[in-house]
Structures are given as C-alpha cells and as structure tokens.
Amino acid sequence: MAVLRDELIGLRSMDDIIKARQLVRDFAIFQGLSLVDQTKIVTAASELARNTLIHGGGGEMRLQALSEGARRSVKVVFVDSGPGIPDIELAMKDGYTTRGGLGLGLSGSKRLVNEFAIDSEPAKGTTVSIVRWK
Amino acid sequence: MERIPILKMGPYLLVTIQVDMHDRVAMTLQDELTERIVSERAQGVLLDISSVDVVDSFIGRMIGNIASMSRVLDAETVVVGMRPAVAITLVELGLALPSIRTALNVDAGMTLLKSSRKTSHNGRSPR
Numbered sequence: 001m002a003v004l005r006d007e008l009i010g011l012r013s014m015d016d017i018i019k020a021r022q023l024v025r026d027f028a029i030f031q032g033l034s035l036v037d038q039t040k041i042v043t044a045a046s047e048l049a050r051n052t053l054i055h056g057g058g059g060e061m062r063l064q065a066l067s068e069g070a071r072r073s074v075k076v077v078f079v080d081s082g083p084g085i086p087d088i089e090l091a092m093k094d095g096y097t098t099r100g101g102l103g104l105g106l107s108g109s110k111r112l113v114n115e116f117a118i119d120s121e122p123a124k125g126t127t128v129s130i131v132r133w134k
Numbered sequence: 135m136e137r138i139p140i141l142k143m144g145p146y147l148l149v150t151i152q153v154d155m156h157d158r159v160a161m162t163l164q165d166e167l168t169e170r171i172v173s174e175r176a177q178g179v180l181l182d183i184s185s186v187d188v189v190d191s192f193i194g195r196m197i198g199n200i201a202s203m204s205r206v207l208d209a210e211t212v213v214v215g216m217r218p219a220v221a222i223t224l225v226e227l228g229l230a231l232p233s234i235r236t237a238l239n240v241d242a243g244m245t246l247l248k249s250s251r252k253t254s255h256n257g258r259s260p261r
Contacts (some may be wrong), residue, residue: 025187039222050192101182104191108228111226112223
C-alpha cells in the first residue's frame with residue numbers, strides 16, 4: 001500500500017473542525033471520489049471530529065490518501081486522550097447519546113464509510129479510523 | 135464571527151446559508167430567526183441550503199429545530215435547494231428529517247408557503 005499524501009492536524013476548536021472538513025474534501029477530490037462519496041466521508045469526518053473535540057477534549061486527525069494497485073482510498077484517523085468510551089457497543093447504537101445530541105455520530109458515520117474501526121480504553125482515550133474507497 | 139443574513143420578502147423571511155457553518159453561527163441563527171419571526175410577524179421561513187455541501191447531524195438538528203421553533207411561532211419553514219449528494223448522505227446518516235417541508239428551489243418554496251397559508255385557516259380554502 002502506497003501513501004500518496006499524508007497530513008496531521010490538531011482538533012482543538014470549532015475552527016479546526018471546519019478546517020478538517022475542508023481538508024477531507026480536498027483529499028477525497030484528490031483521490032477521485034464521486035461527489036456523493038466525497039459528501040459521505042466529509043460528513044462522517046465532521047461527526048467524528050466533533051466527537052474528538054466534545055467528548056475527547058480535543059485531539060488530532062490524521063489524513064491519508066492511499067493506493068493499493070488500482071484501488072484508491074481516503075483514510076481518516078481521529079485520536080484523543082479523553083475519558084474513553086466505557087461501552088462501545090452501546091455507544092454505537094442509533095439514538096444513544098450522552099450529551100443530548102441525536103446519537104447518530106458514531107452509528108451514522110459507520111454507515112457512510114466502507115471501513116470503520118474504533119478502539120477505546122477508559123481514561124486513556126479513543127481512536128476511530130474510517131476509510132472510503134474510490 | 136460570521137453571521138447569516140435574514141432577508142424579509144413580503145410576509146416571509148429568506149435565509150440563505152452560504153458559509154461553511156460553524157456550530158456557534160448555527161446557534162446564533164436560531165436565536166435571531168425566532169426574534170425576527172416575531173418582530174416581522176412572518177408567516178413563513180425559506181431556508182435556502184443550496185450552497186451547503188455538508189449537513190452533519192449537528193446542522194441537521196439545527197434545521198429541524200428551526201422548523202419546530204417557527205411552527206410554534208405560527209410560521210411555516212420550507213427548506214429549499216438541498217443538494218442530491220447531501221440528501222443521500224443525510225438519509226444514510228439516519229437523519230431523514232421527516233417533519234420538514236422541502237422544495238427544490240426558492241420559487242417552489244414560496245409557492246408552497248403561499249398555498250399552505252390559504253388552506254390552513256380553519257382547515258379549508260378561502261372562497
């Protein structure tokens with residue numbers, strides 16, 4: 001697997017989330033994703049970046065443009081060192097929320113991408129990784 | 135901080151969202167719009183999102199809130215100009231916004247507002 005582009009940005013404020021959305025869009029266009037697929041990964045990234053900021057107390061987003069043979073993809077990884085998620089299965093349920101939101105952030109973004117991985121440890125933090133192929 | 139302008143068009147208010155929306159800008163819009171509905175005695179709100187390329191659950195919730203708040207203030211909201219890619223993404227995200235009225239463009243939205251006002255009094259059309 002070749003890494004065509006690689007970028008790391010901090011997620012510490014609302015402005016960073018807007019920056020993150022624009023950067024993910026830029027990578028999706030670079031990889032030739034269709035308009036619908038661009039919109040899906042940007043929307044998923046926006047949900048997850050907001051989680052990193054609000055629940056994780058800030059963190060960072062790593063963005064990669066990957067190619068494997070003829071297959072191209074965009075991978076986005078969100079890392080925070082916040083309180084972690086005690087029950088991932090519960091947190092992944094549609095409508096489950098701890099902050100009065102709609103509870104669609106994790107479950108909804110999973111539906112918008114091809115690959116979704118989440119790893120969380122109480123008091124250590126949370127890492128969420130998503131991939132959308134072309 | 136950027137603000138979203140609210141324009142008066144006859145008995146209606148037109149809100150055109152053209153910025154990549156900051157959460158705080160969205161909250162300010164809710165506050166200002168409800169104030170304006172009351173002060174202008176507006177009968178309807180046209181929320182034009184044709185320039186918006188991402189609607190995540192936060193912005194989606196804000197759109198739903200605006201519709202509910204304006205309904206409570208006796209004004210109907212019509213969301214106009216949603217892009218097809220945004221519509222597909224919203225539904226897959228799980229946010230189908232079932233209680234929101236939509237139209238393809240501002241003209242169609244205006245027609246919808248006019249016709250809904252006529253039939254809404256006592257549930258029948260005026261003669």
